[in-house]
Amino acid sequence: MKIKPLGERVLLKRIEEDEQIRGGIIIPDSAKEKSQEAEVVALGTGKKDDNGDVVAFNVAVGDKVLLPQYGGTPVKVDGVEYILIDEDSILGVIA
Amino acid sequence: MKIKPLGERVLLKRIEEDEQIRGGIIIPDSAKEKSQEAEVVALGTGKKDDNGDVVAFNVAVGDKVLLPQYGGTPVKVDGVEYILIDEDSILGVIA
Amino acid sequence: MKIKPLGERVLLKRIEEDEQIRGGIIIPDSAKEKSQEAEVVALGTGKKDDNGDVVAFNVAVGDKVLLPQYGGTPVKVDGVEYILIDEDSILGVIA
Amino acid sequence: MKIKPLGERVLLKRIEEDEQIRGGIIIPDSAKEKSQEAEVVALGTGKKDDNGDVVAFNVAVGDKVLLPQYGGTPVKVDGVEYILIDEDSILGVIA
Amino acid sequence: MKIKPLGERVLLKRIEEDEQIRGGIIIPDSAKEKSQEAEVVALGTGKKDDNGDVVAFNVAVGDKVLLPQYGGTPVKVDGVEYILIDEDSILGVIA
Amino acid sequence: MKIKPLGERVLLKRIEEDEQIRGGIIIPDSAKEKSQEAEVVALGTGKKDDNGDVVAFNVAVGDKVLLPQYGGTPVKVDGVEYILIDEDSILGVIA
Amino acid sequence: MKIKPLGERVLLKRIEEDEQIRGGIIIPDSAKEKSQEAEVVALGTGKKDDNGDVVAFNVAVGDKVLLPQYGGTPVKVDGVEYILIDEDSILGVIA
Numbered sequence: 063m064k065i066k067p068l069g070e071r072v073l074l075k076r077i078e079e080d081e082q083i084r085g086g087i088i089i090p091d092s093a094k095e096k097s098q099e100a101e102v103v104a105l106g107t108g109k110k111d112d113n114g115d116v117v118a119f120n121v122a123v124g125d126k127v128l129l130p131q132y133g134g135t136p137v138k139v140d141g142v143e144y145i146l147i148d149e150d151s152i153l154g155v156i157a
Numbered sequence: 158m159k160i161k162p163l164g165e166r167v168l169l170k171r172i173e174e175d176e177q178i179r180g181g182i183i184i185p186d187s188a189k190e191k192s193q194e195a196e197v198v199a200l201g202t203g204k205k206d207d208n209g210d211v212v213a214f215n216v217a218v219g220d221k222v223l224l225p226q227y228g229g230t231p232v233k234v235d236g237v238e239y240i241l242i243d244e245d246s247i248l249g250v251i252a
Numbered sequence: 253m254k255i256k257p258l259g260e261r262v263l264l265k266r267i268e269e270d271e272q273i274r275g276g277i278i279i280p281d282s283a284k285e286k287s288q289e290a291e292v293v294a295l296g297t298g299k300k301d302d303n304g305d306v307v308a309f310n311v312a313v314g315d316k317v318l319l320p321q322y323g324g325t326p327v328k329v330d331g332v333e334y335i336l337i338d339e340d341s342i343l344g345v346i347a
Numbered sequence: 348m349k350i351k352p353l354g355e356r357v358l359l360k361r362i363e364e365d366e367q368i369r370g371g372i373i374i375p376d377s378a379k380e381k382s383q384e385a386e387v388v389a390l391g392t393g394k395k396d397d398n399g400d401v402v403a404f405n406v407a408v409g410d411k412v413l414l415p416q417y418g419g420t421p422v423k424v425d426g427v428e429y430i431l432i433d434e435d436s437i438l439g440v441i442a
Numbered sequence: 443m444k445i446k447p448l449g450e451r452v453l454l455k456r457i458e459e460d461e462q463i464r465g466g467i468i469i470p471d472s473a474k475e476k477s478q479e480a481e482v483v484a485l486g487t488g489k490k491d492d493n494g495d496v497v498a499f500n501v502a503v504g505d506k507v508l509l510p511q512y513g514g515t516p517v518k519v520d521g522v523e524y525i526l527i528d529e530d531s532i533l534g535v536i537a
Numbered sequence: 538m539k540i541k542p543l544g545e546r547v548l549l550k551r552i553e554e555d556e557q558i559r560g561g562i563i564i565p566d567s568a569k570e571k572s573q574e575a576e577v578v579a580l581g582t583g584k585k586d587d588n589g590d591v592v593a594f595n596v597a598v599g600d601k602v603l604l605p606q607y608g609g610t611p612v613k614v615d616g617v618e619y620i621l622i623d624e625d626s627i628l629g630v631i632a
Numbered sequence: 633m634k635i636k637p638l639g640e641r642v643l644l645k646r647i648e649e650d651e652q653i654r655g656g657i658i659i660p661d662s663a664k665e666k667s668q669e670a671e672v673v674a675l676g677t678g679k680k681d682d683n684g685d686v687v688a689f690n691v692a693v694g695d696k697v698l699l700p701q702y703g704g705t706p707v708k709v710d711g712v713e714y715i716l717i718d719e720d721s722i723l724g725v726i727a
Contacts, residue, residue: 065603067629068595106629107595111209114586120163120202128160128232128241135628137603146603146628153230153241154162154201206304215258215297223255223327223336248325248336249257249296301399310353310392318350318422318431343420343431344352344391396494405448405487413445413517413526438515438526439447439486491684500638500677508635508707508716533705533716534637534676540698542724543690581724582690589681610723612698621698621723 064139067106067146072121074100074129074145098129099156103144119149126156159234162201162241167216169195169224169240193224194251198239214244221251254329257296257336262311264290264319264335288319289346293334309339316346349424352391352431357406359385359414359430383414384441388429404434411441444519447486447526452501454480454509454525478509479536483524499529506536539614542581542621547596549575549604549620573604574631578619594624601631634709637676637716642691644670644699644715668699669726673714689719696726 067073077099102125108116121127134147162168172194197220203211216222229242257263267289292315298306311317324337352358362384387410393401406412419432447453457479482505488496501507514527542548552574577600583591596602609622637643647669672695678686691697704717 064632065629066632068602068627069625071629073629110592111205112207112587114590114592115209117205117209127163130230135605137628150164152163153232154160154166154168157159157161207302210304212300212304222258225325245259247258248261248327249255249263252254252256301395302397305399307395307399317353320420340354342353343356343422344350344358347349347351397492400494402490402494412448415515435449437448438451438517439445439453442444442446492682495684497680497684507638510705530639532638533641533707534635534643537634537636539727540724541727543697543722544720546724548724585681585687587682589683589685589687610700612723 063104065104065137065144065146067104069106070109070117070149071106071146072102072119072149072152073104074127074134074147075103075142076100076145077126098131099126100129100145101126106149109149121149121152121155128153128156158199160199160232160239160241162199164201165204165212165244166201166241167197167214167244167247168199169222169229169242170198170237171195171240172221193226194221195224195240196221201244204244216244216247216250223248223251253294255294255327255334255336257294259296260299260307260339261296261336262292262309262339262342263294264317264324264337265293265332266290266335267316288321289316290319290335291316296339299339311339311342311345318343318346348389350389350422350429350431352389354391355394355402355434356391356431357387357404357434357437358389359412359419359432360388361385361428361430362411383416384411385414385430386411391434394434406434406437406440413438413441443484445484445517445524445526447484449486450489450497450529451486451526452482452499452529452532453484454507454514454527455483456480456523456525457506478511479506480509480525481506486529489529501529501532501535508533508536538579540579540612540619540621542579544581545584545592545624546581546621547577547594547624547627548579549602549609549622550578551575551618551620552601573606574601575604575620576601581624584624596624596627596630603628603631633674635674635707635714635716637674639676640679640687640719641676641716642672642689642719642722643674644697644704644717645673646670646713646715647696668701669696670699670715671696676719679719691719691722691725698723698726 063073065073102121102123105119105121105123108119111117129147129152133151134145137144137146158168160168197216197218200214200216200218203214206212224242224247228246229240232239232241253263255263292311292313295309295313298309301307319337319342323341324335327334327336348358350358387406387408390404390406390408393404396402414430414432414437418436419430422429422431443453445453482501482503485499485501485503488499491497509525509527509532513531514525517524517526538548540548577596577598580594580596580598583594586592604620604622604627608626609620612619612621633643635643672691672693675689675691675693678689681687699715699717699722703721704715707714707716
């Protein structure tokens, strides 16, 4: 991957809605503007705790995750669109 | 369950109003837009304290809980609607 | 009691105004929308300090307390109305 | 006293303006809406520091203190009006 | 002095503009509403650090100091006007 | 370099859009006002942690980084324009 | 110097624009209302860290520094205008 996120940021790639329906997870209408699925592409350098130790991420590269619609910064690398977002803003991991 | 919440979030399933009346707990009119009952379906990976230790949850899977109406993000899995919410926002456990 | 509050919340039952007058404590007109009396019905699971130890409550079940009017969430159990509120928001204990 | 304040709150009784003038302390016109004198009637259970130890109060029962006009909650006990306020909001002690 | 400030507050007496000019320090027009000179009359009981130890003041009784115009509470004692202000709000000491 | 940034600030030089396209990273239209590429020219004196130790930077002089459009202060040195920005505001490093 | 700043404040003397141009550092038009050059005239008594130790300044008397336009309080001593500002607000040191 061409981009290494800084701090507690992770780089995500949105999963197309078609795939979402096939995966069995459908976001209800009222929530359509609130959440969406994405795949973790790269982890950041990590947040540091009060002792200066890097805090481990709860997500791993390849995980499918649920995102709130707002938050994160879009960026396009070699024609593919990604999202940079704090791990803290990720709602959950999809099994 | 298909979703593993991150951090101090828990995944809840709303309890229908009919069941609420049968259970003997009725939310007063003035509070109808303030609270509601739900069942804990999955716990998050846990909040970390200043030492980096995971803080235990005060709720367990299967607990019936009281929620404020605002807060949390709805998500539908295999046709069933759930709520993702911080444990801190749960008002209490119903015995 | 059917409800166990979470964290530093306590469950209170409002004391009727008639009882308040008999008890000798009368809230002045200008403060009528600011405070009210209630009885502690159940304590929460407790707030945790920085070491993860549960902080003891300063109120006990059965205590009569003074509340600010704003704050807390009303909830009705078996036809009786209660209030869920942070202990921190309670002004004082009435001897 | 019938009321035991909680936390860092103290219970105060306002000193009438006549007494203030006799005591030699007069609040200037421009400050009349900013400060006032009161006597400490009861101390709270005390604020707890990061180690869980109760922090000692800097005022004692019987002290005459200077208050900002805004802040605190009025309460009437057996026909006498009092103020509940955080010790932190008290400006100074009058010798 | 009749007033003992609480916490990190100090009691100041404004220095008249005439004295300011004689002292060689003149506040520029554009700053006239931003700063003013005063003399320290009494120190507070002191701010406490995280260990509960009282933090020493950087100003002493008798010091001439520079104040921002906004902040502090005026109070008149035996006909003389004073200002109660947090030490943190004092800009500097005039040698 | 003529400027040594203070604290956690870093000094950056924007990379012209032509170079960005050649590098294969293109910011999507909707994000055009949100991010941009720059090169790290100088690191600050460093942020200090709670123990007073300087926290190491996650970027190095010469790194190409992704910036949000807002944030930072422009400054021109010998006719060349630079940006002063907190390291925390840098989104990621471009490999 | 007649003024000793308190805490983390430093006393600065603005450098005239003529000198700035001669020094080779020119602030771009768009930034003209954002930054300016000044010389450090006096350091404060110092900020204290959590252990009560004084944190060393990153600037020294005589340093030329870059300032944001907003922030700081102007003060005139013996006819010369100075600025009092937190060290944290200084963008960088000019070599």
